[in-house]
Amino acid sequence: MEGLVLQTLSSAIIPDLKINSERLRADFEELAQFGASPGGGINRLALSPEDLQARSWFANRIEEAGLEVNDDDAGNLGGVLPSPDENARTLLLGSHLDSVPEGGRFDGSVGVLAGLECLRVIQEAGVELPVHLEAIDFTDDEGCWRSLFGSRALTGRLTPEDVNDAGSDNAPFRAALTRAGIIPREVFNAQRPSDTLAGYLEVHIEQGSRLERANTEIGVVTGIVGRTTYDLVFQGQAGHSGTTDMYRRKDALRGASQFIVRAHDLVRERYGDGVFNCGNIAVKPGAFNIIPSEAHLTFEFRHVNEGLMAEMERALISAARESAAANGLTVSTEVVAQMPAVSMSGKVIQTVEQACDDLGLNHMRLVSYSGHDAQMLSLYTPSAMIFIPSADGISHNPREFTRWEDVVNGANVLLRTALRLALKS
Numbered sequence: 001m002e003g004l005v006l007q008t009l010s011s012a013i014i015p016d017l018k019i020n021s022e023r024l025r026a027d028f029e030e031l032a033q034f035g036a037s038p039g040g041g042i043n044r045l046a047l048s049p050e051d052l053q054a055r056s057w058f059a060n061r062i063e064e065a066g067l068e069v070n071d072d073d074a075g076n077l078g079g080v081l082p083s084p085d086e087n088a089r090t091l092l093l094g095s096h097l098d099s100v101p102e103g104g105r106f107d108g109s110v111g112v113l114a115g116l117e118c119l120r121v122i123q124e125a126g127v128e129l130p131v132h133l134e135a136i137d138f139t140d141d142e143g144c145w146r147s148l149f150g151s152r153a154l155t156g157r158l159t160p161e162d163v164n165d166a167g168s169d170n171a172p173f174r175a176a177l178t179r180a181g182i183i184p185r186e187v188f189n190a191q192r193p194s195d196t197l198a199g200y201l202e203v204h205i206e207q208g209s210r211l212e213r214a215n216t217e218i219g220v221v222t223g224i225v226g227r228t229t230y231d232l233v234f235q236g237q238a239g240h241s242g243t244t245d246m247y248r249r250k251d252a253l254r255g256a257s258q259f260i261v262r263a264h265d266l267v268r269e270r271y272g273d274g275v276f277n278c279g280n281i282a283v284k285p286g287a288f289n290i291i292p293s294e295a296h297l298t299f300e301f302r303h304v305n306e307g308l309m310a311e312m313e314r315a316l317i318s319a320a321r322e323s324a325a326a327n328g329l330t331v332s333t334e335v336v337a338q339m340p341a342v343s344m345s346g347k348v349i350q351t352v353e354q355a356c357d358d359l360g361l362n363h364m365r366l367v368s369y370s371g372h373d374a375q376m377l378s379l380y381t382p383s384a385m386i387f388i389p390s391a392d393g394i395s396h397n398p399r400e401f402t403r404w405e406d407v408v409n410g411a412n413v414l415l416r417t418a419l420r421l422a423l424k425s
Ligand SMILES: [Zn+2]
Pocket: 096, 107, 108, 141, 204, 372
């Protein structure tokens, strides 16, 4: 009984605000014009003219709403609703305006626009918060140049190798940054001290079909999978395809093929929540009548548990060595990219769930199998992600679609969560 009274009291202090669906929709339709492709998709690659147009449109929307524009040295672009308390921390609500080639209209855009809409609603209602609220677009989430560039900059995870030319060919990237008015040597200034942040919230389409299949309105993300990418080169010996004895061949492609099949089986059998993909292979000399001397492939694997990531890595590399040995080959292995698995904040997850309950929306917890800016932010400040259903799970595709009522639900959960976090921090 006492618990019930307390609960009623604490929810009574959260103002009962809702986002303006028509205004959000008008923004969404306008934004979708930047980089619109004939097939109904979006080509808004990071730092492209279309991306820069979308960003200046977003800056105008921020100013029109009477909010402050905050653009940092890594090109991250935010709109700020300041707290009366100048020394307050900032609660970030964000995602990204860039897209993959022939991407969809919802990926990233929904999160940035929902953030802006939350700020407008709170400002119009005259609600003063003990935190600054900032709706933010992060530069190059999709990795046209550098995956999660803006969110890595803000959280201090950029290295000189990401932008400098010494030792690597960053010239085209540096030129793209410069064209966008971003000075490569100054991108490190975008880091914000973590004690100036109150947290991070991101609404995003699920890009899978778990919510739709479970007939669930909101997904509450508990963690984002880690991802490791490897380059493997199997080396054998070229030879005449007709005259070489079948049992004396050192066929690099045979070894590589065995590895790929073993890797799939191993991940299915031993790591039920993990995934593996090998999507490219190049064979030398590459003629139908010559035994392959070299097979060069790239594979990636993902899992939400860091301990199991390490275990999968050992198992996959030993499968590669065994497949090489069984075929008289050598194999070289090199890590080319690594993103850690991360957990969202337990406290913020619970707040999102309370917000869903307040709004009468059903919800489920799930893991994200795709990378997001929240991956970087969650290592730095208490973070959570709010997923909304993707029709048929289709994404990174012009056919990407989310029902408008689901977008509105996601934006309202974002608003309610932000208010709950702000008024209790
Ligand atoms: Zn995205």
